[in-house]
Amino acid sequence: MNNTQKEIWINSYPVFLWLVLEPIVGLIDSKIASLIGISTLSSIGIAETIYFVFIWIFIFLAYGTTPFVASLKTKGEVNNLNYFIKFGRNTSLTLGIISIFVLIFSSSYLISIFNPTEDIFTLSKNYLVYRCIGIPFYLLNMHSTAVLRGLKVPNITFQSALIVALLNICFSYIFGISLNFGASGIGFASTISFLFASLFSSYKLSRHSQKLERSSESVEKKQLKKKFFQVGFLILIRSFFLTFFMAYLRNKASLMSMEEIALQHLLLQFWSFGYIFVDAVAIASQALVAELISKKINFQTSSLQKELIKLTSKISIFLFIFSFIFLQSFVRIFDSNNLLEYTTIEIRILFSLSLLIGSFAFLWDGVLLGLDQSKEFALTTIFSSLIGFLFCSLFLSRNENLVSLWLALDLSLICRAVLGYFFQRRTYFTAFKTGLSR
Numbered sequence: 001m002n003n004t005q006k007e008i009w010i011n012s013y014p015v016f017l018w019l020v021l022e023p024i025v026g027l028i029d030s031k032i033a034s035l036i037g038i039s040t041l042s043s044i045g046i047a048e049t050i051y052f053v054f055i056w057i058f059i060f061l062a063y064g065t066t067p068f069v070a071s072l073k074t075k076g077e078v079n080n081l082n083y084f085i086k087f088g089r090n091t092s093l094t095l096g097i098i099s100i101f102v103l104i105f106s107s108s109y110l111i112s113i114f115n116p117t118e119d120i121f122t123l124s125k126n127y128l129v130y131r132c133i134g135i136p137f138y139l140l141n142m143h144s145t146a147v148l149r150g151l152k153v154p155n156i157t158f159q160s161a162l163i164v165a166l167l168n169i170c171f172s173y174i175f176g177i178s179l180n181f182g183a184s185g186i187g188f189a190s191t192i193s194f195l196f197a198s199l200f201s202s203y204k205l206s207r208h209s210q211k212l213e214r215s216s217e218s219v220e221k222k223q224l225k226k227k228f229f230q231v232g233f234l235i236l237i238r239s240f241f242l243t244f245f246m247a248y249l250r251n252k253a254s255l256m257s258m259e260e261i262a263l264q265h266l267l268l269q270f271w272s273f274g275y276i277f278v279d280a281v282a283i284a285s286q287a288l289v290a291e292l293i294s295k296k297i298n299f300q301t302s303s304l305q306k307e308l309i310k311l312t313s314k315i316s317i318f319l320f321i322f323s324f325i326f327l328q329s330f331v332r333i334f335d336s337n338n339l340l341e342y343t344t345i346e347i348r349i350l351f352s353l354s355l356l357i358g359s360f361a362f363l364w365d366g367v368l369l370g371l372d373q374s375k376e377f378a379l380t381t382i383f384s385s386l387i388g389f390l391f392c393s394l395f396l397s398r399n400e401n402l403v404s405l406w407l408a409l410d411l412s413l414i415c416r417a418v419l420g421y422f423f424q425r426r427t428y429f430t431a432f433k434t435g436l437s438r
Contacts, residue, residue, distance in 0.1 A: 002303070002307075004302075004303040004304055004307045005307055007288060007304075008281065008284060008285075008288065008304075008307055008308070008311065010154075011149070011152065011154050011284035011287060011288060012154075012280045012281050012283075012284040013280070014154040014155045014156075014157050014158040015149070015154055015157055015158070015279075015280040015283045015284055016276060016277065016280035017158040017161070017162075018145075018157045018158045018160075018161035018280075019161075019276035019279055019280055019283075020273070020276050021158075021161045021162065021164070021165040022161065022165075022272070022276075024165065024273070025164070025165045025168050025169060028169050028172070029044065029168070029172055029186055030044070030265070030266065030269060030334065031333075031334065032172050032173060032176050032177060032186060033176070033183070033186060034334055035177065036176065036177065036182055036183075038258065038262060039117075039119055039120055039123060040123055040182055040183050041262055041265070042116075042120055042258060042261050042262055042265070043116070043120045043121075043123035043124040043127060043183055044123075044124070044127055044183060044186065044265075045250070045261060045262065045264070045265030046111060046114045046116060046120065046124045046250075046261075047111070047124040047125075047127040047128040047131070047183075047187070048265075049114075049246075049247050049250040049251070050103070050107070050110045050111065050128060050247075051103075051128060051131055051132065052243065052246075053243045053244065053247050054099050054102075054103060054132075054135065055135070055138065056239045056242065056243040056246075057236060057239045057240060057243060058092075058095055058099075058139055058142075058236075058239070059142075059235065059239050060231065060232040060234075060235030060236055060239065061088065061091070061092050061095075061139055061142050061143045061146065061232075062142045062143065062145070062146035063146075063235050063286070063369055064228070064231035064232055064235050064369070064374065065088060065143060065146040065147055065150060066146045066147075066149045066150040066283070066286045066287050066290075066369075067150065067286040067287060067289070067290035067369050067370050067372065068084070068150070068227065068231070068290070069081065069084070069085075069146075069147050069149075069150025069151060069287075070150040070151075070152070070286070070287040070288075070290040070291050070294070071290045071291070071294045071372075072084065072150075073150065073151060073152075073212075074290075074291050074294035074295065075294060076213075076215055077215060077217055078212045078213060078214055078215040079214070079215050079216075079217055079218070079219050080217065080219055080220060080224060081212070082209060082212075083219045083221060083224060084224050084228065085147055085205070085209060087224065087225065087228065088143050088147070088228065089140065089143055089144070089202075091228075092136070092139040092140045092142070092143040093136050093139070093140055095139060096135045096136025096137070096138070096139040096140065097136055099132065099135045099136075099139075100132055100133060100135055100136070103128065103129075103132040103135075104129060104132065107125050107128050107129060107132075108125060111124045111125055111128070113251065114250075114251055114255075115255060123182065123183040124183070126182075126183050126184040126187070127183035127184060127186060127187040128187065129184075129187070130184050130185075130187035130188040130191065131187035131188070131190050131191060133188075133191045134190055134191030134192070134193075134194045134195065136198075137191070137194035137195045137197070137198040138194045138198075140198040140201075140202065141160055141164075141194055141197045141198040141201050141202075144156075144160075144198070144201035144202050144204070144205045145157040145160055145201050147205055148201070148204065148205055148208065149283070149284075149286075149287055150287050150290075151208055152287060153204075153208055154284070156201055156204045156205075159200070159204075160197040160198075160200055160201040161197070163193070163196055163197045163200055164193045164194060164196075164197045165193075167189070167192060167193040167196060167197075168189050168190055168193040170189075171185075171188070171189030171192055171193065172185070172186045172189040172190075174189075175188055175189050176189070230374075231374045234374045234375055234377070234378040235374060235377070235378060237378055237382065238377065238378035238381045238382055241381060241382045241385040241386070242381050242385055244385075245385040245388050245389055245412070246268075248389060248392065249264075249392065249405050249408070249409065250264065250265075250268070252392070252396060252400075252405060253265075253402065253405060255400075256400065256401070256402070260401070260402055262334075263331070263343065263402065264402060264405070266330075266331060266334055267347075267351060267402075267406075270323075270327070270330055270351075271351065271354065271355070274319050274323055274355045275319075275355060275358050275359070275362060277315045277318075277319060277359075278312050278315045278316065278319075278358075278359040278362050278363060279362050281308065281311055281312060281315070281363065281366070282362045282363050282365055282366030282367075283366055284366075285304075285308055285363070285366040285367055285370055286366050286369045286370045287370070288304060288370065289304065289366075289367055289369075289370025289371055290369075290370045290371075290372070292304060292370075293370070293371060293372070299367070299370075299371060299424075300424075300425070305367075308363060308367070309363075312359050312360060312363045315359055316355065316356045316357075316359035316360065317356070319352070319355040319356065319359065320352045320353070320355060320356040321352075323348075323351060323352045323355055324348050324349065324351075324352040327343060327347075327348050327351055327352070328340060328343050328348070331343050344403070346403045347402055347403060347406060350403065350406035350407055350409075350410055351406060353410050354406065354409055354410050354413055357410060357413040357414055357417055358413045358417075360417040360420070360421070361380075361384075361413050361416040361417040361420060363420075364380070364416075364417065364420025364421055364423070364424055365377060365380070365381075365420060367420075367424050368380070368420060368423060368424055371424060373423060373424070376423035376424075376426075377423075379419070379423075380416050380419040380420045380423060381416060383415065383419060384412045384413070384415040384416035384419065385412060387411060387412055387415045388408050388409060388411060388412025388415075389408075391407070391408040391411050391412070392404065392405060392408035392409075395407055395408055
């Protein structure tokens with residue numbers, strides 16, 4: 001293993017462990033919900049769609065933070081770095097508190113969009129209300145761990161995720177089944193888990209910040225705020241399009257049969273689990289690429305680029321083969337009768353292709369952020385989401401089934417991967433032409 005591979009591995013494996021825990025916890029929650037009843041499982045599927053629309057909108061607190069922190073640290077601008085950390089923390093808590101009130105007051109309307117039965121409506125609302133209380137803790141933990149990854153301390157990301165996973169599993173079972181609180185108990189378990197995780201990650205961030213050597217530069221508050229909101233706004237718009245596209249897919253599934261609602265929920269959980277292999281590499285690449293260009297090294301001609309492509313290719317091929325062979329086996333764990341009938345050969349192929357194509361889409365996302373190309377990062381997702389929405393509407397007008405949804409998702413990912421590759425290559429050619437003109 002060469003030095004570049006070691007760098008990728010050291011910064012990727014804690015992120016991978018963090019990412020792998022999230023869908024595992026989601027699947028366990030789904031299993032606990034399925035033990036209570038299919039109505040509870042379906043209601044959580046609807047409520048989680050609404051919940052993650054809000055969470056994904058604020059993903060810029062993590063995506064925009066990591067490469068910028070890595071750049072400031074590499075340049076030795078510690079005073080600016082400390083101010084940026086404090087400003088990001090306060091913003092995270094403010095946005096989290098606002099989200100609570102927005103979700104509570106709009107929950108009835110948002111859930112009604114999915115046309116649920118009266119029973120599922122009530123269960124969905126109970127779950128959403130109790131879970132949304134934990135949004136400030138979720139966002140604070142997301143910001144703190146993103147900063148620590150930029151400081152090249154990625155292990156805290158996994159440790160905080162482990163706290164969330166263990167507490168969430170325990171409390172979901174206790175509140176959901178033992179105390180018979182059902183969907184409400186499962187939602188409240190998530191809130192408690194992120195409360196403890198945010199306290200832990202904030203404490204660790206404070207400790208590591210104190211170890212940084214002090215610098216003498218004046219704090220450029222206006223410039224830092226401008227950078228934060230500029231990058232944040234672009235990623236916010238990007239998240240808006242992506243989350244509503246994904247919510248649109250869930251919404252269309254919810255208008256189908258009860259079995260298709262449940263199957264789509266499980267497939268998206270499996271999908272989240274599948275892409276974490278390359279998403280860990282993509283997230284780690286943000287800090288590595290940002291550090292590289294801060295040292296005035298060309299990414300396109302670096303060993304880092306070659307190793308990232310090589311690793312992503314291996315992961316994507318593995319995911320395609322593995323998911324195609326074992327998808328039905330995973331579905332059988334949750335339902336061996338009704339849901340298995342809907343897991344057709346077409347669904348298996350389209351699901352597996354989404355992981356194969358999506359691997360490169362996620363990689364270029366991380367690279368573009370590391371290259372400080374947040375505008376291009378946003379444009380790839382915005383355009384691909386619109387393409388996916390248009391194709392999905394077209395396919396559903398002909399066949400209202402899950403095949404139409406997953407075919408549209410695959411086409412969206414193809415567009416996203418191609419655009420991501422084009423933009424990161426364009427950055428290289430622009431720099432090359434600039435060098436020639438000089």
